Amino acid sequence: MATSNVKQIHDFGQSIWLDFIDREIISSGKLKKLIDEDGVRGVTSNPAIFEKAISSSSDYDADVKELGANAETTEKLFFELAVKDIQAACDIFDSVYNEGVVGADGYVSLEVSPFLALDTEGTIKQAEELWNKVDRKNVMIKIPGTKPGLQAIRETIAKGINVNVTLLFGLERYEAVTEAYISGLEDHLAAGHKIAxxxxxxxxxxxxxxVVVDPLLEEKGEKELVGEVAVASAKKAYEIYKRVFSTERWKKLEEQGAKPQRLLWASTGSKNPAFKDTKYVEALIGPDTVDTVPLETIDAFRDHGVAANTLEQGLDKATETLAKLKELGIDLDAITQQLEDEGIEKFNKPFEKLLKAIEDQKNKA
Incomplete structure (x- = not known):
């Protein structure tokens, strides 16, 4: 049997994680099949994914009734439901976690409440609660990389908790996130703990x-740059990654077993029908990175995706693309801040809808 196109991506040092979870994919054996046949090495979830899973399925009804009797709030009831799914997925990925270099992969991500995106202390508290509830070494707690999130990331890492920093759009904020991670490791080490x-x-x-930049480019008649800015930004982020994780400061932590904070490409499904449906996967394949991919994009890549070492190709072009934006008067920093604000709202809305659906289900006779 020929190696899956998806599995071939691992030949170039990139891990593919699935950006989806529900009880059916876990219980049916589909998730295990994705590991075995496509080499999927982790799972990410978010409020929108759980909203779809719980609202469109009866798989959660019995638990809603049983756990709802004692849950203090609907939000706490949601996390009881989610934690069961995350634990089950973590157990499936345990063999991946323990394969080769222990802890290199096999992670399942669970996000703190989107209502906490701008609440440092609330995020730290809930991240620790969720970490303890899931009680699996291969869970990652997702924390938004907002300005208030930076301190939460540092303090959560300093508690020895795995963190998936989410909602990153801009290069300056990404570099600040690497600083939060490294500082958190230093804090944990200084407190007398191991960090490996x-x-x-x-x-x-x-x-x-x-989605935001392309219409601005078209207005200015710069059609050759359409669909290029996100990939250019990602390539520049990878340059930052290589620089930050090769400093003397980092090497001291590495000597203590520290792992670099890998870049993970998210929002990789093509939203423009004019683009190839595997565009954002194919353009950014390279070593020591992760790509979290929706199920339909995995299916598309399995069918017609091309795996090649593309991440460090065209770096000069990436630099030129971002420079050209400035020349055109397009403020990418303002756009990435707008996207962060909208991203918080995009997770709040499905979370509110999810809580209402759970509440309605709980109140059924």
């Missing part, structure tokens, strides 16, 4: 950047 078990990824969102 701690893992983190920084999730850099792609297609949403192009």
């Amino acid at each position: 078990h701690i893992s983190s990824v920084a999730s850099f969102f792609l297609s949403r950047i192009d």
